[in-house]
Amino acid sequence: MARDKLLDQQPMMDGGLNSISDDVALTPTQLRKAGNARLTDFGAITKRGGTQRSSAALSAHPVLNGYTWLKDGGTQEIMAMCNGTLRTTTYGAFPWTWASQTGTFSTSVAPSFAQFRDGTNDVVYIADGGLLNAWDGTAVTTDIAGTVAVNTIVVHNERLWGCGNPSFPDSIFYSDINNGSTLGNGSLNGGQIIVRTFSDETVVGLASVSTSLLIFHRRGISRLTGYGQDDITVTPSGITSDVGTIAKKSIVSIGNVAYFVSERGLYRCNEAEVAPVSSKETPDPLLPLIRSMASADFSNIRCTFNRATRELWITLPEIGVYTYHTTLNAWTGPWDGAYIDPDTSSMWETLNTEGLPVTLRGDASGYVSLCDASVALDNVNADGTGGSAYTFNVRLHRMYCGDTATYKALRWGYLTAQLRGSAECRVSWTTGEVMGSYSLPFSFYGIWGGGLWGTSQWGSASSQSYRIPMGGAGYFIDVNIIDSGQTIPVFSNFQLETFSLGRR
Numbered sequence: 475m476a477r478d479k480l481l482d483q484q485p486m487m488d489g490g491l492n493s494i495s496d497d498v499a500l501t502p503t504q505l506r507k508a509g510n511a512r513l514t515d516f517g518a519i520t521k522r523g524g525t526q527r528s529s530a531a532l533s534a535h536p537v538l539n540g541y542t543w544l545k546d547g548g549t550q551e552i553m554a555m556c557n558g559t560l561r562t563t564t565y566g567a568f569p570w571t572w573a574s575q576t577g578t579f580s581t582s583v584a585p586s587f588a589q590f591r592d593g594t595n596d597v598v599y600i601a602d603g604g605l606l607n608a609w610d611g612t613a614v615t616t617d618i619a620g621t622v623a624v625n626t627i628v629v630h631n632e633r634l635w636g637c638g639n640p641s642f643p644d645s646i647f648y649s650d651i652n653n654g655s656t657l658g659n660g661s662l663n664g665g666q667i668i669v670r671t672f673s674d675e676t677v678v679g680l681a682s683v684s685t686s687l688l689i690f691h692r693r694g695i696s697r698l699t700g701y702g703q704d705d706i707t708v709t710p711s712g713i714t715s716d717v718g719t720i721a722k723k724s725i726v727s728i729g730n731v732a733y734f735v736s737e738r739g740l741y742r743c744n745e746a747e748v749a750p751v752s753s754k755e756t757p758d759p760l761l762p763l764i765r766s767m768a769s770a771d772f773s774n775i776r777c778t779f780n781r782a783t784r785e786l787w788i789t790l791p792e793i794g795v796y797t798y799h800t801t802l803n804a805w806t807g808p809w810d811g812a813y814i815d816p817d818t819s820s821m822w823e824t825l826n827t828e829g830l831p832v833t834l835r836g837d838a839s840g841y842v843s844l845c846d847a848s849v850a851l852d853n854v855n856a857d858g859t860g861g862s863a864y865t866f867n868v869r870l871h872r873m874y875c876g877d878t879a880t881y882k883a884l885r886w887g888y889l890t891a892q893l894r895g896s897a898e899c900r901v902s903w904t905t906g907e908v909m910g911s912y913s914l915p916f917s918f919y920g921i922w923g924g925g926l927w928g929t930s931q932w933g934s935a936s937s938q939s940y941r942i943p944m945g946g947a948g949y950f951i952d953v954n955i956i957d958s959g960q961t962i963p964v965f966s967n968f969q970l971e972t973f974s975l976g977r978r
Contacts, residue, residue, distance in 0.1 A: 478974040480875035480882055482951075485967060486517035487868075490804025491796075494757040497950075498878065500871035501755065507869035507954070508806040512785065513799050518966035521866040521957055523846030525812040525835070526854040529569040533557040536819035537836025539723075541587035543598050543611075544825075551611065552824055552834070553598065554842055555585050560600070560614060565826055569856035570842075577614030580604065584723060584773075584820065588627045590634050593653035601627045601636055606657050622647050622658030622666075626722060629654075630682035637677040637689075642666065644674045646689060646698070671696040671712040679722035681732040686745040688732055690725060691718040695748060714748045717741060720764075721775035726786065728779050728800065733786055735775050737764060740788065740798060751798060759805055763790055778821040781831040789818045811864030812843065812852035821845075850960040866957040868965070873951045875972050881949055882972035887942035889914075889955070890967035898959035905948025912942045937966065947975060 489503030490513055500506065505519070512522050535557035543551045554561045554572070558581040561572040579585065580602040588599045592608060600607040606621035607614065624636030624647060634654035636647045650656040650663035658664050669677055672694040679690035689696040689710060695718055696710040717736045719725060724735035733742050733751075739758035740751045752758035767790070774791040779800075786798040794808030795818065813835070820836035833845040847854065851861030875882055884903070893899055893914060902911040944951075951970060957963055 477883075478976075480877070480880070480972045480974055481970065482873035482875040482972075483967070483969040484870040484873075484953075487519035487966065488513055488517040488802050488804060490756070490799065490802065491759055491806050492757060492871075493759045494762070497872040498874075502871060504756075504871050505806075505868055506871060506952070507867055509867040510809050510811065510864050511806045511866055511868050512783065512797055513802055513804055513806055514964065515784075515801065516966075518964050519806070519868060520964040521850070521962045522809055523962060524849040524851045524854060524861065524864070525843040525845055526568065526847035526849055526858075526861075527841045527843045527856050528563075528834075529572060529842070529856050531840035532561050532572060532842065533559070533840045535581070535840055536838045537840060537842055538582075538584040539587070539820045540822040540834060540836055540842065541598065542822065542824040543589055543609075545611070546596055550825055553587065553609070554820075554836060555579060555600075555602075556836070556840055557581055560609060562609075565824060568844075568858075572842075575609065575614050577607065577609075577616045579607065579616070583625055586624075586626045586628075588629050588634060588654070590629050590654040591652045592655045593650075597654070599627055599634060599654050599657075601625050601638070603638065603640075606636070606655070608655065618655050618657075620659040620662065621655065621664075624657070626679055627654075627657075628680045628682050628687070630680075630687045635680055635687060637680055642668070643676040644669055646677055646680065646687075667698070667710065669696055669710045671710050672715050675718075679719055679725045679734070681725050681727045681734075683727055683732050683743075684730050684745055688713070688743065688745075690722070690734065692720060693718045695743060697745060699745075713743065713746070717748060720769075720772040721777075723773070724775050724777040724788065726777045726779050728786075733777065733798075735760065735764070735777065735788065739764065740786075751803070756803060756805070759796060759807065760788065760790070763793055767791075774819070776818065776821050778823055778833060780833050781823065787821060787833065789813065789821060791817055811862070812837075815853075816841070850962055863958050863960065866955070866963075868955045870953045870955075870968055873953065873970050874949070875951075875970065878949060881947060881975040882951075883947045883975050884910075884944040884951060884970075884972050886971040887912075887944050887953065888967075888969040888971075889940045889942060889965065890937055891940060892937045892964045894961040894963045896957055896959035896961040896963045899955075899957040899963060901942050902954045902956060903944060903946070904952050905946050905950065906952075907948050908946030910945050912944070914940055914942075937964070944970075 605617040625638035647658035656662035796807030816837040816839040854861035
């Protein structure tokens with residue numbers, strides 16, 4: 475009598491990374507590893523895009539922050555702060571030419587940027603811990619007279635708001651309507667509000683969400699509403715005293731929700747409530763990493779939102795980038811390679827020449843790089859030369875073929891994939907007793923819809939099912955998909971065929 479055939483599968487990948495739960499608790503769509511990987515909207519997983527430097531290093535110092543100014547006329551200007559100098563350029567073919575603007579800024583404080591009006595024209599305000607500064611596209615005005623020292627600014631209800639004053643750490647400051655150059659200046663209709671919702675808790679960050687200005691403390695979140703053109707002063711009220719942020723540069727406002735990193739991982743909040751993104755089914759992979767970090771590293775956590783892929787990118791110093799897909803509510807990461815060598819010091823969004831959103835990163839060596847560039851190497855030079863390979867490594871959920879207590883013999887694996895011409899893709903497996911590996915053949919590929927998404931290939935066509943001879947036996951099987959080639963393959967399904975080695 476033939477032995478019983480036992481099957482298992484990873485039907486989709488959209489459950490994302492679960493690096494915390496016990497192996498038996500992972501769902502069929504979750505992954506144990508998702509290194510240098512990202513989820514697609516249609517339930518597959520793909521290798522992340524590469525990175526390409528825009529030019530030579532701006533300076534041999536970290537790029538502290540960047541910003542994209544979308545001007546009224548439709549043009550855009552990219553700004554980066556490096557070694558106390560404001561650099562500006564426009565998006566175009568590499569290499570970019572960065573202009574150094576006259577004006578001295580902090581060499582250590584990561585500046586905050588906000589586009590607003592100076593009473594007459596649009597400018598970009600820059601807060602670097604001292605008096606407010608402004609860039610009007612032609613000249614820099616530093617230490618605007620009458621303003622207050624702040625390190626964080628946002629626009630809300632036609633006013634510029636700031637916090638981070640060393641003499642008044644429990645206060646927020648506001649400008650007159652449509653004139654950011656009056657920030658905190660009472661004689662010009664600016665002012666100060668002391669936030670004592672939770673005693674004298676320091677204000678560390680701000681976010682404009684719907685009709686409220688969210689005020690972040692290290693432990694607690696307050697909000698201010700009703701302060702606008704009618705000039706009705708409203709005392710800040712509390713949303714929660716339970717959780718705040720340990721990383722002010724992690725606060726990202728997306729529509730009616732703000733995301734931020736706390737000592738308990740990634741959280742999101744609106745005007746009324748605060749909740750962790752973590753759940754029993756989808757635990758937050760950041761939590762154990764944050765607990766192992768030195769407190770001095772918290773200020774170097776950065777977040778940005780990739781609108782093209784609807785991913786929140788969170789970079790942890792010397793660890794890499796984790797992505798949270800805000801539609802699928804699922805994780806991938808870490809992204810290492812260029813994201814930790816050199817270490818990421820800033821990330822921000824801009825638009826490419828087609829008007830599509832793309833992400834830029836600044837690093838500790840002074841380079842600005844395009845993420846998801848049309849290359850599958852990291853740290854590619856501006857002229858397209860050089861670069862280093864990075865490895866996509868995904869481990870599927872542990873497969874027991876329906877019975878954790880039955881010993882099985884491996885037979886075949888079936889992987890549905892679009893390799894996109896990769897010549898360095900393999901599937902490896904272990905049963906805890908036996909290890910094996912199989913290299914997938916080179917293949918040509920098509921692109922979904924015949925086009926490109928942003929600057930990276932997005933989607934897949936002409937997927938194939940690859941039959942993989944698998945040897946060995948055990949009670950469970952861990953399967954890894956590994957690609958270190960110079961393409962961006964997509965993987966959507968894996969099926970496993972085994973035979974029972976129990977009594978016939």
